[in-house]
Amino acid sequence: xxxxxQTPRYLIKTRGQQVTLSCSPISGHRSVSWYQQTPGQGLQxxxxxxxxxxxxxxxxxxxxxxxxxxxxxxEMNVSTLxxxxxxxxxxxxxxxxxxxxxxxxPGTRLLVL
Amino acid sequence: xxSVGLHLPTLSVQEGDNSxxxxxxSNSASDYFIWYKQESGKGPQFIIDIRSNMDKRQGQRxxxxxxxxxxxxxxxxxxxxxxxxxxxxxxxxMGYGNKLVFGAxxxxxxxx
Numbered sequence: 743x744x745x746x747x748q749t750p751r752y753l754i755k756t757r758g759q760q761v762t763l764s765c766s767p768i769s770g771h772r773s774v775s776w777y778q779q780t781p782g783q784g785l786q787x788x789x790x791x792x793x794x795x796x797x798x799x800x801x802x803x804x805x806x807x808x809x810x811x812x813x814x815x816x817e818m819n820v821s822t823l824x825x826x827x828x829x830x831x832x833x834x835x836x837x838x839x840x841x842x843x844x845x846x847x848p849g850t851r852l853l854v855l
Numbered sequence: 856x857x858s859v860g861l862h863l864p865t866l867s868v869q870e871g872d873n874s875x876x877x878x879x880x881s882n883s884a885s886d887y888f889i890w891y892k893q894e895s896g897k898g899p900q901f902i903i904d905i906r907s908n909m910d911k912r913q914g915q916r917x918x919x920x921x922x923x924x925x926x927x928x929x930x931x932x933x934x935x936x937x938x939x940x941x942x943x944x945x946x947x948x949m950g951y952g953n954k955l956v957f958g959a960x961x962x963x964x965x966x967x
Contacts, residue, residue, distance in 0.1 A: 773952070784960065785946075785955075785957035787956070790952050790953055798954045832899070836953050839952050839953065840950075840953070841948050841950065844889070844953055844955065845901055846898035848897055848898045
């Protein structure tokens with residue numbers, strides 16, 4: 743079974759721009775979560791989607807948003823990019839909503855200049 | 856804030872020795888715990904998990920121990936191999952869907 747896939751793998755943007763990242767979960771998985779990983783803050787939870795609805799949200803500003811489609815694929819968007827948004831953005835999928843094992847994709851490396 | 860990643864502790868072991876990586880978790884209400892391995896340039900890879908109604912779980916060459924009294928997790932790797940070199944993260948689920956809170960991570964270096 744194919745794993746979690748994320749596109750693109752690398753992105754370079756400039757401050758003020760916006761970016762959209764995509765995630766395709768493992769087939770049959772209905773929950774998708776997003777995490778940000780930086781050297782200074784480690785791995786931090788952004789949000790989780792299940793059945794096209796946001797179920798949980800982390801402590802990030804409203805510039806970070808996401809959505810999930812009926813086929814469980816998910817996108818996250820960051821508007822008005824800041825230098826501090828440079829990070830590895832990871833997507834994880836799981837079967838259902840409650841305390842399930844999450845499997846991570848390879849991540850999208852975003853560099854904001 | 857959550858999962859503050861500062862200076863990662865490093866564990867250096869000789870190939871063939873056993874490794875023990877420790878983790879303190881934050882919330883006594885957490886009911887599910889996972890260990891992940893992350894190699895350079897890759898996403899975290901699931902190693903083993905344990906639920907709060909257990910205190911020990913074994914996998915292939917790995918064992919996770921859970922001590923709820925002191926809120927402590929450990930990962931034991933038997934006969935450590937060079938391919939085990941990576942950063943290891945513990946994560947706890949506090950019961951809000953699948954939201955995970957990650958520890959800072961431990962670098963494991965295996966010397967041949």
